[in-house]
Amino acid sequence: MVGLCNTRESDDLQLLMRDLLLQHQSDAAILTVPLRHSAAAIARRWLDRVPLMTVNRRVSSQRLVSFHLDNVLAGRLAARHLVALGHRQIGFVGGRPSASTDADRLSGVRAALRVRGLTLRPRHRIDGEFICRSGYNAATRMLGEAERPTAVVCADDHIALGVTGATLDLGPRILEDPAVVGFDDGQAASLRRMPLTTVRQPVAEMGRSVYQLDRIDRIGGRSGHPVEVVLAPTLVVRRTCGADGKWRGHRPAPRTAGRAGSAVGSGGR
Known part of the structure; x- marks a missing residue:
């Protein structure tokens, strides 16, 4: 099952969607426009249970795949x-x-x-x-x-x-x-x-990188280091x-x- 959530740049909605997806036992999650405060809270709770990836914006975490522009x-x-x-x-x-x-x-x-x-x-x-x-x-x-x-x-x-x-x-x-x-x-x-x-x-390049799912194997406890893919503007x-x-x-x-x-x-x- 694939779920798509629009959080309208809201910290509260991002946290709410986090809880809903966890309740539905999602296998992984991709955050496309995380906000720094809510994304940190999402990462702390989510990474102990399923792999997490961020796209377009970066979030500080020890076990996270991140794709973003420099x-x-x-x-x-x-x-x-x-x-x-x-x-x-x-x-x-x-x-x-x-x-x-x-x-x-x-x-x-x-x-x-x-x-x-x-x-x-x-x-x-x-x-x-x-x-x-x-x-x-x-x-x-x-x-x-x-x-x-x-x-x-x-x-x-x-x-x-x-x-x-x-x-x-x-x-x-x-x-x-x-x-x-x-x-x-x-x-x-x-x-x-x-x-x-x-x-x-390079949005297309970013999208292709996201779907290289072998990268997900490096998160969720499988690696002690963050994976950060930085694209050139x-x-x-x-x-x-x-x-x-x-x-x-x-x-x-x-x-x-x-x-x-x-x-x-x-x-x-």
């Missing part, structure tokens, strides 16, 4: 690109701080800024949810300031699409200023009126920053253009 490096790629275009005032619109993806991407952005002697101002960071409306509300607030950021890194594409929507509604004067970068490279990122610059995560440059080579007279480094934008390999750390 989100710290992804944050660095986004921030490095914006700094290379000449941006110095960069904002960050996050999702839920309890999600490892949000925390790691923010950490990468801060690390890249720090290398260049820059900082992320507290008023240029706003947390919310991983939805368009959250990005829209955050951009309306952030871009309405006298000293607004000239570029915004968003914790995922949904937030970024909300931010670009807000720039369109705020008018031409605002539209000329903020560059926007998201994460994931979902289908909508390349189809909107303003194709989105984003950091792609790729920066995809489109119109929201850098694809046309225009921003305040700065020229981005030459890139090989594709139909939907330019792809920049992640390289090393």
Whole structure:
């Protein structure tokens, strides 16, 4: 039997689904978007009974298989690109701080800024949810300031699409200023009126890795060490920053253009 549960990014629902699945004597479980607090509680109770795997987000555990993007490096790629275009005032619109993806991407952005002697101002960071409306509300607030950021890194594409929507509604004067970068490279990122610059995560590769079930044999008490599969991100440059080579007279480094934008390999750390 295969069970599918939607916990709507809720700690309480994740814990409730944990108990229900255990009651139904599930043979194994895959958590696709665990939150840090509830996932730790799930791991403590679950791993004594059945194998557990996390996908997309990481959880600290001694006996856990985890598949996720190198989100710290992804944050660095986004921030490095914006700094290379000449941006110095960069904002960050996050999702839920309890999600490892949000925390790691923010950490990468801060690390890249720090290398260049820059900082992320507290008023240029706003947390919310991983939805368009959250990005829209955050951009309306952030871009309405006298000293607004000239570029915004968003914790995922949904937030970024909300931010670009807000720039369109705020008018031409605002539209000329903020560059926007998201994460994931979902289908909508390349189809909107303003194709989105984003950091792609290899979803298909992640899915194939998850179904290599021989990895499950290494958890549930069969191994004393965690198994962590970390996938490399790729920066995809489109119109929201850098694809046309225009921003305040700065020229981005030459890139090989594709139909939907330019792809920049992640390289090393």
